[in-house]
Amino acid sequence: MQTSKIHIQDEFWNRYSELVRSTVIPYQWEALNDRIADAEPSYAIRNFRIAAGLEEGEFGGWIFQDSDLYKWLEAVAYSLRRHPDPELEKVADEAIALIGQAQHDNGYLNTYFTIQEPGKQWTNLYEAHELYCAGHLIEAAVAYCEATGKRSLLDIACRFADLIERTFGTEAGQIRAYCGHQEIELALVKLHGVTGEERYLALSRYFIDERGSKPNYFIGEWERRGRTGIWSQGTPNLEVYQSHLPVREQSVAVGHSVRAVYMYTAMADLARLTGDDKLREACERLWANTTGKQMYITGGIGATHLGEAFTFDYDLPNDTVYAETCASIGLIFWARRMLRLEAKSEYADVMERALYNNVLGSMSTDGKHFFYVNPLEVWPDASIHNPDRRHVKPVRQKWFGCSCCPPNVARLLSSLNDYIYDVSDDGKTVYAHLYIGSEASFELACGTVALRQHSALPWDGRVEFTVSLPEAREGAAFELGLRIPAWFQDGRPVLNVNGEEREYRVEKGYAKAERRWADGDRVEWLLPMETKLVAAHPQIRADAGKAAIQRGPFVYCVEQADNGAPLASLSMAAEPNLRSYADADLLGGCVVVEGDARVADDTAWEDGLPYRPLDQEKKRAARFKAIPYYLWGNRAPGEMSVWMRL
Amino acid sequence: MQTSKIHIQDEFWNRYSELVRSTVIPYQWEALNDRIADAEPSYAIRNFRIAAGLEEGEFGGWIFQDSDLYKWLEAVAYSLRRHPDPELEKVADEAIALIGQAQHDNGYLNTYFTIQEPGKQWTNLYEAHELYCAGHLIEAAVAYCEATGKRSLLDIACRFADLIERTFGTEAGQIRAYCGHQEIELALVKLHGVTGEERYLALSRYFIDERGSKPNYFIGEWERRGRTGIWSQGTPNLEVYQSHLPVREQSVAVGHSVRAVYMYTAMADLARLTGDDKLREACERLWANTTGKQMYITGGIGATHLGEAFTFDYDLPNDTVYAETCASIGLIFWARRMLRLEAKSEYADVMERALYNNVLGSMSTDGKHFFYVNPLEVWPDASIHNPDRRHVKPVRQKWFGCSCCPPNVARLLSSLNDYIYDVSDDGKTVYAHLYIGSEASFELACGTVALRQHSALPWDGRVEFTVSLPEAREGAAFELGLRIPAWFQDGRPVLNVNGEEREYRVEKGYAKAERRWADGDRVEWLLPMETKLVAAHPQIRADAGKAAIQRGPFVYCVEQADNGAPLASLSMAAEPNLRSYADADLLGGCVVVEGDARVADDTAWEDGLPYRPLDQEKKRAARFKAIPYYLWGNRAPGEMSVWMRL
Structure with missing residues (x-):
């Protein structure tokens, strides 16, 4: 686990973390409580209340419904890390208390088996997602403990993990198996990280090692269940579950x-x-x-x-x-x-x-x-x-x-700060993977180093880093590793340090700038964005004869709202004269790409005539307009396409 | 029913009727008897033997398996009409005798319900295909009677049709319903034709009139069956069965x-x-x-x-x-x-x-x-x-x-002679719909007229008719209506009578040539074939930016065997310089179409790189080779495509 502290401050991404905090998390809480009108009910909270003995009823939703609450709690944890919010924390603590009430004395925790099939625990690992749900519980517990310092959920998770560790393995009396839906493996690594307990790492490794061994556990289990399944019919398809090898x-x-x-x-x-x-x-x-x-x-x-x-x-x-x-x-x-x-x-x-x-x-x-x-x-x-x-x-x-x-x-969106940087094992290099405005602080070999990143991405390719050295005012020797994005393809990006262009070497796609940095040093990293046309590998038959538009990290698409329908009638001109410009009013503001196109003229077609000689085809010139893919489908429902015919 | 006699004598089609007679019919008889190695069993004959009490066992195959035997018998009947074959007729007579043994005393005939669900007749009209199978029995019976003059199968069919007529209808005690799979409706029209019985026509019309009436029969039946189905789940989807309206x-x-x-x-x-x-x-x-x-x-x-x-x-x-x-x-x-x-x-x-x-x-x-x-x-x-x-x-x-x-x-292939000509209701016009070499004889208003058609189709567009007047040596006044095929698009085809070009009027796509014809008159009908590129309606998104090749009645396709793979890498040149030529050695002989193409060069792609800038794309010139679609898939398995990118 890293000891870095990273806090996002970014024009583009602040909007999302704010959206997650102020809208997504409260909205999903309503959903988990079945309070969204006209939406399919979740049943998640209700299942926990029934399992805790606070309510009567049948289990509702999917067999893995518990995981929705756990994933919500994990998002809450990340959000609290950024935005302390006592009211939200109180709601989360109550949910955690409810989870605790639904836990069995031996540590077992799964509302489906508690409510619907008591006594049938661990009999359908192939389909029933028990260890999958446990994994999400563990991930939430780790995040919540790290964000709030509270151990309540972590204790619940450890009790369950301990039961799982006793239950599964190669010893006599243990079940020699693993879950039909992988998830607990990555969660146990996190639990190892936060607790330092080696046995959680060993358990994760056991599940990974055991998977795909012969004779296949899922086949035997399916036989024991009388060859029946919840969803699947016939012999388990081992490839679906990656347990074929x-x-x-x-x-x-x-x-x-x-x-x-x-x-x-x-x-x-x-x-x-x-x-x-x-x-x-x-x-x-x-x-x-x-x-x-x-x-x-x-x-x-x-x-x-x-x-x-x-x-x-x-x-x-x-x-x-x-x-x-x-x-x-x-x-x-x-x-x-x-x-x-x-x-x-x-x-x-x-x-x-x-x-x-x-x-x-x-x-x-x-x-x-x-x-x-x-x-x-x-x-x-x-x-x-x-x-x-x-x-x-x-x-x-x-x-x-x-x-x-x-x-x-x-x-994911509320933990994005974990995706921006890495520090090399020797503590000598700071790698910047993503260009997202942020305040970061690292414990390097040379001491504590703070980096303020200012990024004009995703709309412009100008990134600036400012070095702060709170401890070592006389300077600190470390290497900065700046990713050269695959979408930047016009030679080498320019790297300026304190206004002067600097040479750098490139290693595995990172620009490496090593020096004794001084407090206040300013690094400019210039990745001028151009709108590019992209082709797919000829073996990808679906994209043959087509191009996609990419500008910086964004893939673009054409929508009916801008281009009419059918979109298939639209083809890009051989020289499309692409032009990109910012449109502050469109979909909350974005950079639009326009270009020359040809459109099939279907006014000349007799209605109800499906085929006719090609030489009667007419086309007219037009301009097409493309928007970033991530913004599609926010207007009236219509056609959309990423790939455009050439 | 027409009183025309038409016998195919055609270079292209003789091969097919011969194939049906010498291979398809015997092969399918083996299949119906489960004697094809490595093929899924049919169970059809076995089901009849069990229903007839000659064998013990369970019903095998689909619920409509009986219809396979009936359709085979119908094909046999058409083949016997063309090629009398006492041995084949004996096999068919034995199969008919078996069918008779499986018929109930009241006329009911269906091996599934006889073997598997006795007493459940007519309780699942939605899915169980009883009337569908009856329809195929009737079609076979009509064809067999017309071909051989034997009434055995027709009697079986009439007994069953009579039971159906008593069972279904709007009278008290009758089931007010129709079949989930239409077929009996068209069969009863044929039964009316051969027997002259108006009630069979009325029964057909009843089924057609009743369909889609409210309240919907299938919904009620499904309720009565406890909302269960053989295949379908949930409320019957009435559109699937065309009973929604x-x-x-x-x-x-x-x-x-x-x-x-x-x-x-x-x-x-x-x-x-x-x-x-x-x-x-x-x-x-x-x-x-x-x-x-x-x-x-x-x-x-x-x-x-x-x-x-x-x-x-x-x-x-x-x-x-x-x-x-x-x-x-x-x-x-x-x-x-x-x-x-x-x-x-x-x-x-x-x-x-x-x-x-x-x-x-x-x-x-x-x-x-x-x-x-x-x-x-x-x-x-x-x-x-x-x-x-x-x-x-x-x-x-x-x-x-x-x-x-x-x-x-x-x-279908063994009854193709029924698809070539029509005589107008007033007996004054003979329409030629298909250009298939044949000997035909018609009873027209002017008396008996024989037409010998010689056709170079489907490879060449030259058709010749010779008129014979066995009765009226002084000539006979009638009109010849020759279809102008949609694929002929170069003005008006030339019509020569006895070597001299003649004017004609066009009515609903038919060239109408009326005169007092003399015995031995020769008509030439010239439809020179050109290889055409065809476009699809712009609303057909799947074909946008593509063309198909058509030559005469044949649609063409490209195959991997001739063009390599992926076929999607192949695009037709703007000026493709199409050339067609006969290749006697290819797939039993056919006309091949070649043209200029461009092929994406994937040798320049790094393996495992799925996307790259479009400007790196390279293409090389090539010739493509297309074969008639009907011949695809007769070589090593490979890619095939009808539509080619432009």
């Missing part, structure tokens, strides 16, 4: 994409903390496959809604896409851990891509509506009338019966 | 596409036979919608595999497509009936489009492998690894558990 033998991302990236996150943590090279190599192989061959340009992963899963290399359909919000969040978790393993800019590039596009786009500008699926192409009529596209919603929803995504967005 | 109020093709077109076929029959204008108008509206807004360029219909259904206007995805073989066959049935209602060339154009492309393509050149789904774009890896595309098979299958399509192809 021992994790160190896996090379290709398969199955449910959230499960996958949560697991890879824990694998990267364990590789770092235990120095496990085989695990690290597996992480690197899986990273290369996931981000090199199975990732949308928006940082979305998961190409099919059937199983919410990866499909295969280069299969990235834009219309039947899944690209679940939680999967991109998991990808960001994983990228963050890979950066800790090795400061290599491609990890931060992917983190930035997923954050500024897929994840940011999943929430409406009002903070109350969310996408679960983040498509790259939308035709609203098809979402209604074609069942293959019914999962693709053209407007963000208030709340979901399976509402894993909204609280996940809240916890 | 009375048929005369329907304007848009919805739901299961085979059900829809079978129903429209019966509606067109009834509109003609009963002079029902409202029914005719509904047919015309539904035709305009189906063929104008929901039909693939191959004549395929049904855009989604979920419910094997229509989706909505202009939604014609090429990759997740359904385009079931049976649906195109049903479209041909319907087009045939629309032509009888009104000789309008667009009906024959659609008939030709579906026949030469979707239907012909569904069968392999060896007659033993079939497509159920007929895609316009195939990526074999996606069919394996992306569950949204698993229904799209890159190679034809030996037999299907639900094997409605193969026997449907057999009965």
Whole structure:
């Protein structure tokens, strides 16, 4: 765990942390209490009240409903860290007390099994998400303790973790198994971090090591349950649960994409903390496959809604896409851990891509509506009338019966300060991964160093750092590692120190500037933004003959609101004469991109004639207008497309 | 019913009727008897043996399995009409005897209910296909009687039809309902035709009139069954079964596409036979919608595999497509009936489009492998690894558990002689809808007229008719109506009579040549074929920026075998310099189309880099090679695409 303190102060991101604090967290609390009109009920609080014996009733919602409350508490913790708020803390403390009341004497805690299937604990690890929910409890407990210093939730979590440690393992009388939905593995690493207890790290490692061993636990469990399942039919599909192979033998991302990236996150943590090279190599192989061959340009992963899963290399359909919000969040978790393993800019590039596009786009500008699926192409009529596209919603929803995504967005956005910097193990280098305005303080080999970052991103590529040395007024020798973003492609960025351009070496995508820094030193890092057209790999058939627009970290899209419909009639001119300009009135303010296009003229078509000779086709010139992808779907429902025909 | 006699003698089609006779019919007989190694068993014959008390066992296969045997018998009947074959007739007679043994004393005949749910007859009209199977029994019986003069199967069918007539209707004690899968309606029209019994026509009309009336029968039936279903869950989706509205109020093709077109076929029959204008108008509206807004360029219909259904206007995805073989066959049935209602060339154009492309393509050149789904774009890896595309098979299958399509192809191809000509009601005009070499004889107002057609189609657009007048040696006055195909678009085709060009008037797409014809008159009808590029309506988003190739009745496609992969990397040059030539060695001989293309150069891509600046893109010139769509998938499995990027 890092001993850095980082506080975001940024024009772009302050709005989001404020939105999470003032809107998302209170709104989600209402949702957890089933008080949002016209939205699907959550049942989460009600389940805890029933399990605690305070209310009578049946369990409601999904079997993993508890995790929504835990994820909300985790977001609250991060928010309290930034904005102390005694009233919110009181609500959270009451929720924690309720959780405590629902815990069994032996430490067991899960409202579904307490209410609905007492005595059936640990009999359906394949589907029932008990360890998954425990993982989210642990993550919330760690965050809440770190934010408030209160141990109440941490004690609950440790009691449950201790029970789990006694229950699972290779000893006689223990269950030799692991969870159908990975999550506890990464949570136990955090619990190890905050408690210092090695056994939590060992338990995490046990779950990772055991996964995919033969004979497969899930198959045996399914047999014992009389070959029945809650959702799944037939023999368990082991790829869906990434238990088809021992994790160190896996090379290709398969199955449910959230499960996958949560697991890879824990694998990267364990590789770092235990120095496990085989695990690290597996992480690197899986990273290369996931981000090199199975990732949308928006940082979305998961190409099919059937199983919410990866499909295969280069299969990235834009219309039947899944690209679940939680999967991109998991990808960001994983990228963050890979950066800790090795400061290599491609990890931060992917983190930035997923954050500024897929994840940011999943929430409406009002903070109350969310996408679960983040498509790259939308035709609203098809979402209604074609069942293959019914999962693709053209407007963000208030709340979901399976509402894993909204609280996940809240916890990520409110902990974004943890994603900006790293300090190298030798304490000699400060790496800046993301350019987000902030006040930071690091304990380096040379002593305490504070960095104030001012960033004009995401709209402009000008970043400034000011060094403060509260202790060492005579100067401090350390290295600054500034990420050169993949989207900057015009030679080397200019680095000025106190107004003078400086040479630097580039290592793994970071500009390395080493010197004895003086208090008040000013670093300018210039990444002039240009609007770029991007092509996809020819193997990505869905994007053939098309281009996407990118400007800085933002991927752009065209919407019906600006360009009419059908959008498929629009094609970019060979020389599109792109122009970008800030529009302060559009969608809360953004930089718009315009360019020359040609539009098929369908006025000349006889109605009801589906096909005719090509030589009758007419086109007219037009200008297209594109907006950042993350702002799509905030106007009247209409068509949207990231990729434009050339 | 027509009194014309038409015998096909055609270089292209003889091969198919011979294939059906010598291969398809014997192969399917083996399949019906579960004697094909490595293919899914049919159980059809076994079910009849069990129902007849000759064998013990459980019912096997789908609930509508009986219909496979009936459709096979219908195909046999048509084949016997062309090629008398005592051995085959003996096999058929034995099958008919078996069917008779499985019939109940009261006329009831359905092996599923006899074996599996005795006493439950007529309790699940929504799903159980009893009347559907009865319909196929009737069609087979009519065909077999017409081909052989034998009444055995017709008697069985009439006994069952009589039971159905007593069982269903608006009288007290009758079930006021209709079948979940339309088919009996069109069959009863045929039974009326061969028996002359008005009550069969009335029963057909009753089923059509009753459909969609309120309160909906299927909803009530589902309630009575305790809200359970065989396949479907939840309240019956009435659109799937086209019972959401009375048929005369329907304007848009919805739901299961085979059900829809079978129903429209019966509606067109009834509109003609009963002079029902409202029914005719509904047919015309539904035709305009189906063929104008929901039909693939191959004549395929049904855009989604979920419910094997229509989706909505202009939604014609090429990759997740359904385009079931049976649906195109049903479209041909319907087009045939629309032509009888009104000789309008667009009906024959659609008939030709579906026949030469979707239907012909569904069968392999060896007659033993079939497509159920007929895609316009195939990526074999996606069919394996992306569950949204698993229904799209890159190679034809030996037999299907639900094997409605193969026997449907057999009965269509072996009765193709019924699709070539019509005689107007006044007996004064002979219409030629399809250009298929044949010997025909018509009873016209002027007496018996024989026409020998010689056709160079589908490869060349030269057709010749020779008039024979066996009775009236002094000449006979009648009109010849020659369809001007939609694919002929270079002015007016030339019509020569005895070597001299003749003027003609055009009526509803038919060239009308009226005169007193003499014995031996020769008509030349010249439709020079050009290779055309075709565009889709701009609302068809899936085809935007693309072109298809058509030459005569054939739609073309590119295959990996000729063009490499990924096919998406291939785009047609602005001036493609198309060249077509006959290749006698390719796939049994066909006309190939070549043109200039550009291919994305993926050798310059770094492996694992999914996106990069567009300005790095390189293309190289190439020639593409396209083959007729109906021949795709007869080589090593690979990519295929009908639409090519421009």
